[in-house]
Amino acid sequence: xxxxxxxxxxxxxxxEALELLSAHGDNAKIIAGGQSLVPVMNMRLAAPAQLxxxxxxxxxxxxxxxGAFVEVGALARHYQLVESEVVRSLCPLLAQAAETIxxxxxxxxxxxxxxxxxxxxxxxxxxxxxxxxxxxxIASTRGQRTLSAADFFLSVMTTALAxxxxxxxxxxxxxxxxxxxAFEIFSRRHGDFAIVAIAATMTVEKARIAGLRIGIGGVGPxxxxxxxxxxxxxxxxxxxxxFKQLAQAIRDAVEPEDNPRIPAEYRRELAQILTERALTRxxxxxxxxxx
Amino acid sequence: xxxxALTLRVNGVSHDLLIEPRKLLSDAVREDCRLTGxxxxxxxxxxxxxxxxxxxxxxxxxxxxxVQMAGHEITTIEAVAQDGQLSPVQQALxxxxxxxxxxxxxxxxxxxxxxxxxxxNPSEEQIRDALSGNLCRCTGYHNIVAAxxxxxxxxQESAGYVAP
Numbered sequence: 001x002x003x004x005x006x007x008x009x010x011x012x013x014x015x016e017a018l019e020l021l022s023a024h025g026d027n028a029k030i031i032a033g034g035q036s037l038v039p040v041m042n043m044r045l046a047a048p049a050q051l052x053x054x055x056x057x058x059x060x061x062x063x064x065x066x067g068a069f070v071e072v073g074a075l076a077r078h079y080q081l082v083e084s085e086v087v088r089s090l091c092p093l094l095a096q097a098a099e100t101i102x103x104x105x106x107x108x109x110x111x112x113x114x115x116x117x118x119x120x121x122x123x124x125x126x127x128x129x130x131x132x133x134x135x136x137x138i139a140s141t142r143g144q145r146t147l148s149a150a151d152f153f154l155s156v157m158t159t160a161l162a163x164x165x166x167x168x169x170x171x172x173x174x175x176x177x178x179x180x181x182a183f184e185i186f187s188r189r190h191g192d193f194a195i196v197a198i199a200a201t202m203t204v205e206k207a208r209i210a211g212l213r214i215g216i217g218g219v220g221p222x223x224x225x226x227x228x229x230x231x232x233x234x235x236x237x238x239x240x241x242x243f244k245q246l247a248q249a250i251r252d253a254v255e256p257e258d259n260p261r262i263p264a265e266y267r268r269e270l271a272q273i274l275t276e277r278a279l280t281r282x283x284x285x286x287x288x289x290x291x
Numbered sequence: 292x293x294x295x296a297l298t299l300r301v302n303g304v305s306h307d308l309l310i311e312p313r314k315l316l317s318d319a320v321r322e323d324c325r326l327t328g329x330x331x332x333x334x335x336x337x338x339x340x341x342x343x344x345x346x347x348x349x350x351x352x353x354x355x356x357x358v359q360m361a362g363h364e365i366t367t368i369e370a371v372a373q374d375g376q377l378s379p380v381q382q383a384l385x386x387x388x389x390x391x392x393x394x395x396x397x398x399x400x401x402x403x404x405x406x407x408x409x410x411x412n413p414s415e416e417q418i419r420d421a422l423s424g425n426l427c428r429c430t431g432y433h434n435i436v437a438a439x440x441x442x443x444x445x446x447q448e449s450a451g452y453v454a455p
Contacts, residue, residue, distance in 0.1 A: 001333075001334035001335065002313065002315070002318075002334075003313045003315075004313065005311060005312070005313050006312055006313055007293075007312065008295065008312035008356070008358050008359075010359075010361075031359075034354050034355060034356075034359075035336060035351075035354055038315075038335075038336070038353070038354040038355070038356075039335035039336050039354065042315075042334050042335050042353065043335060051312070051356075053359055055359065102424070103339070103421075103423055103424025103425075104349060104402060104406060104420070104421040104423075104424050105339065105342055105349040105350055105351055105402060105424050106336065106351070106424065108348040108349055108350055109348075109350055109351070109354070109355075189423075190419075190420070190423040191423045191424060
């Protein structure tokens with residue numbers, strides 16, 4: 001359980017980091033929080049020859065409001081997403097999701113950019129970015145580009161990032177006035193990766209659903225946002241019986257893989273139950289529910 | 292693989308080391324700094340036995356490389372008791388039978404030295420959430436939870452205590 005040898009680089013600027021990635025190509029791997037990378041290095045499932053440490057780039061760790069968006073640097077740690085007043089007030093879904101990641105010590109070190117680049121199909125932060133269709137800023141020596149979360153995640157642990165690229169920041173839309181948010185997760189043990197996780201936001205006008213987002217992790221190779229399904233429920237009453245219908249519609253819509261460890265039916269049922277819970281809680285936190 | 296020179300600050304002491312970059316912080320602390328209170332369990336971030344503080348925050352020492360720690364302050368279990376006096380967390384674990392074999396205990400102590408600083412009056416749910424990152428095969432956890440509650444109460448009563 002000891003990692004293979006590597007050469008270690010600790011760039012002081014983003015430019016220096018990008019030069020290293022460009023120079024070393026496939027041999028280089030970025031380390032930020034290391035909470036996913038180091039376990040696989042310890043198990044020798046990964047053995048990068050060059051390790052480029054981004055931890056000395058505090059310019060990548062900023063969190064701030066930027067117009068209609070909250071911009072979060074890739075090096076922001078999970079605990080910072082949980083504690084940040086900007087995130088808690090302007091994008092509560094992100095704070096709620098971050099609070100459920102791994103364990104207390106893991107959240108001190110793990111980073112937003114690392115979680116997105118790792119792209120575990122059941123991880124919380126990819127799910128939130130897909131649900132909110134966040135913009136993801138990517139840099140390399142060849143320049144900067146921005147992808148929507150929908151275009152960033154390709155498959156299990158596979159993203160649109162090229163070998164010489166690094167995630168530098170994301171922008172998530174500021175929650176609408178009175179918007180409620182809920183993140184629901186089910187795993188066998190507290191802190192494990194989710195079997196199914198649900199992210200939901202809702203706005204309510206005159207007791208009817210005015211805005212709705214539902215994203216689900218754990219039911220496919222990447223998180224899925226159910227925008228079309230949500231649209232069908234706009235203008236419908238925001239009440240328990242409608243939420244039951246919505247949860248049933250989600251159950252019918254998800255297409256989880258069937259495997260001996262976790263049957264597809266089990267995930268379908270989880271998706272239904274967690275959706276109902278998430279909608280109920282999102283309604284509780286939504287305001288503007290005028291009679 | 293080439294070794295690199297590194298000054299590792301542990302418990303306020305500088306250790307000048309010549310180590311491979313692949314050396315985990317947990318191994319450097321134990322083998323090079325000769326501080327064997329930090330225990331190594333799973334070596335992939337699951338068990339929490341190797342938890343140390345980095346700049347005051349709890350971190351899995353098996354999920355960082357020692358070479359990354361240049362310029363940072365590491366605190367290990369050896370620095371928790373002051374002048375032979377157990378910290379409130381240690382004392383409460385002792386009194387509440389919060390350990391049996393003791394292998395997981397250093398990690399639990401380090402986790403809660405940091406946690407109680409941030410959350411001086413935690414709910415049982417918050418304690419259990421934090422404790423979920425530390426595996427213990429002896430106690431069944433109930434006594435650890437009781438100990439943390441007791442330590443929190445005592446630390447609030449004697450506000451003079453400052454966690455390391």
